[in-house]
Amino acid sequence: MATRKCFTFHRGAADRTADPSESLGFKGANLALLAGLDLPVPPGFTISTVAWRESAPAHGELPQALRAEILAMVEWLEGVTGRIFDGEAQPLLLAVRPSARAPMPGLADTLLDIGLNDRTVETLARELGDLDFAFRAYRRFIEGFASLVFSADPAEFEEIADAERSRLGWGGAHEPATPDEWRALIARYHAFIEEELGEALPQTPFEQLLKVVEGCFASWRSPVARAFRAAHAISENSGLAVTVHAMIFNERGEKSGTGHALSRDLSTGKARLTGSFRVGGREYASLIRHEEQVLDLAQAQDDDSFPADLPALADYVARIETHIADACEVDFMVGDGELFLLQSRPARRSVAEGVRVAVEMVRDGLIGEEDALLRVDPMSLDELLHPTIERGEAADVIGRGLPASPGAATGLVAFTGDDAIRLVGEGRPVILVRNETLPEDVHGMHVAEGVLTIRGGTTSHAAVVARGIGKPCVTGAGALRIDMAARTLTAGGITVHEGEAITIDGASGEVILGAARLRRPMLTGDFATLMEFADRARRLGVRTNAETPIEARAARAFGAEGIGLCRTEHMFFEGGRVGVMRDMILAGDAAGRRQALDRLLPMQRSDFVELFEIMAGLPVTIRLLDPPLHEFLPKGDAEIAETAAGLGIAEASLRARIEKLEEFNPMLGHRGCRLAISYPEIVEMQTRAILEAAIEAGGRKGKDVVPEIMVPLVGLRREFDFVKQRIDEIATAVAQEKGRSVSYHVGAMIELPRAIMRADTIAEVSDFFSFGTNDLTQTVYGISRDDAANFLSTYQREGIIERDPFQTLDVEGVGEFIVLGVDKARRTRPDITLGVCGEQGGDPASITFFEQAGLDYVSCSPFRVPIARLAAAQAAIRLERAVRAAAPSKTRGRGPISTGG
Structure with a gap:
């Protein structure tokens, strides 16, 4: 047949x-x-x-x-x-x-x-x-x-x-x-x-x-x-x-027309027929020009403007909504007074409207909380959290880069952090424009409206810091050129001088000439309700990556359950601290280093006190100093000369010291716990600052603070033992001096393949693991994330990889290592706390994997916290449903999975 x-x-x-x-x-x-x-x-x-x-x-x-x-x-x-x-x-x-x-x-x-x-x-x-x-x-x-x-x-x-x-x-x-x-x-x-x-x-x-x-x-x-x-x-x-x-003859006279109808008023989320129609050559803005509800639609026909049965249309649209369990829109025609439906679909809506409708449909009893959560794309929440460009007018796009941190910003071009601070001090908004940002640019990034870099990818220093502080950022805009001598930014035949306005769009990567009109974000009560749904559904905890009070407060406002990564090195670039840090690095012996560290101690302690108070008893994970020391040293002739004069040493001596500390591959060099072993006095100062701050904050709040101290770049059990011993010694000394002991946890940042392979032995002495997916991806792939943008886009275009592994976790490769590490750690220590603190901690697809792998929490930048909360809820719902579908009679189990790689 x-x-x-x-x-x-x-x-x-x-x-x-x-x-x-x-x-x-x-x-x-x-x-x-x-x-x-x-x-x-x-x-x-x-x-x-x-x-x-x-x-x-x-x-x-x-x-x-x-x-x-x-x-x-x-x-x-x-x-x-x-x-x-x-x-x-x-x-x-x-x-x-x-x-x-x-x-x-x-x-x-x-x-x-x-x-x-x-x-x-x-x-x-x-x-x-x-x-x-x-x-x-x-x-x-x-x-x-x-x-x-x-x-x-x-x-x-x-x-x-x-x-x-x-x-x-x-x-x-x-x-x-x-x-x-x-x-x-x-x-x-x-x-x-x-x-x-x-x-x-x-x-x-x-x-x-x-x-x-x-x-x-x-x-x-x-x-x-x-x-x-x-x-x-x-x-x-x-x-x-x-x-x-x-055929429907919908263009004949006053009894024919065309239009579309929606089952809900998207501005309120309420069940109410809305839409528009055209009849007899006239365009009507809405089907209902009064405030009647659906049951009273007959009153809206008093002027006979609609050529067919309006209450019937309302009934049809409501029936479709009930059937698909979603707000719908319907295309219809009227021919000689007879109504026909041509097509229906879930109603197209903005992110805010989507949240509003989903919550309202739960209130109406049409769907449950889980279905409402599954209807909102987690990444779309970025639109609610950041300014966006009003797209009504044509934009003069002068360049394009990578969308590194969402949101849009307008400001005057500033080429250095100091220039940014000066212009902001004059009351003018700025966009910090750099070839690439360095740690010493952080102060300028904090005051700028947004950041634009010529080099770098979506996981470069500029991108990571910008996402952490909620600033729009465009990186890798390689067609643009900076002329520092002329203080200009050029794109083709267009030249923008310092102090002239540009706009950047961190969602599209566009660089726009002039000041575009921006739409400010608005968070409604429905957003908070959706987050409540998410918190009831999710299992994964959601912490934040933060080291400044501004970041910590923003994260708490977005529902973060603590700090999963405090990068202490960022604190050393604030104000005049970098000078003290340079004194410590350039000191000739341990005694000189300790003198400089003694000056840094109160600064670090005050930072930690504020973070502990903001988090109000929630966990705060503080990573010990991680980057190589040369990152703190001056760059460029003028800065080197100024630093040498300030330190009272010969410029040649300073250059020799800088050259000695410079590394060919600092990603794999003298950093992390290796610094702690070479210079244990740094660990001692940071530990003292953390524990003394915990005592002070606990006393102010009347509640004990239990800090978590994280040792970075651990590859050997003996490395961890060495650092932990120094931490414990300082803890004993602080308890004796203050007459009060502090409970604390010491854990390892797992970011090297060897640490994964020896996770069982490291877990014997480590209170927690935090998988650092940025470095773990680098070391598994053998790729520098700062240089990867040069070729990963080609890999994606040629179909060699589907996604940038520094944005979305490579489940088949890096994911297999994480699963192995989870399994080894829990076999040794079933109660060990396992988290992740890399950039992928805020990526919905990666969060799905972390839920399946059985981790306890993810940590992400403050403005990614709502995204992570929703993504974690969706991952838990889907996993629960998959388990029920596969084995309805069995209860849900937890634990690592195989990625099938």
């Missing part, structure tokens, strides 16, 4: 396949759904994607069996409508719509009025008593058919119409007015098609239909459609369906 390829639909009945969206496309599947819900749809049929696949080998020509099946469908449609294709009276006219699984550019446009020819146009004119309407439809059909089937240029027909208007003296009228004028125009169209295109417009309606279907099938192979599918990973063989239905 031959496979069926055509499927009918009409009000109250529809033939639906097992996979309607795959075989019937979005439009066909949706019309079948609406028909099955007993809603008014124009009767018709859908030619499935199976037919497209069978026609493809014949270069789009329809097989004879398919032609016969289409003919049977037309005969069925004639019986349903009471109209005849090419009939002597009441001719049947058809509309044909390509129906892909998802909207796609490059496909054929909808073609209307198939079935009109030189005879049926006259028949239709007599039936309707409206010659102008019938011939306008015929003209539209000829133009559309010739464009689709013969690849004619629509502009050619406009030229013909202009010539006829001039020849026959139609005057200023847009359309001819008399039957003879219309017939003359149609005759010119026929002549053009035959003489210029070498074709003839079919006068047989069924032949017209077959040619249109072939043209729709062929449009699947258009260059635009192919490029779109390649960019969106849509299979070439998924194919195209074609939907055919009876």
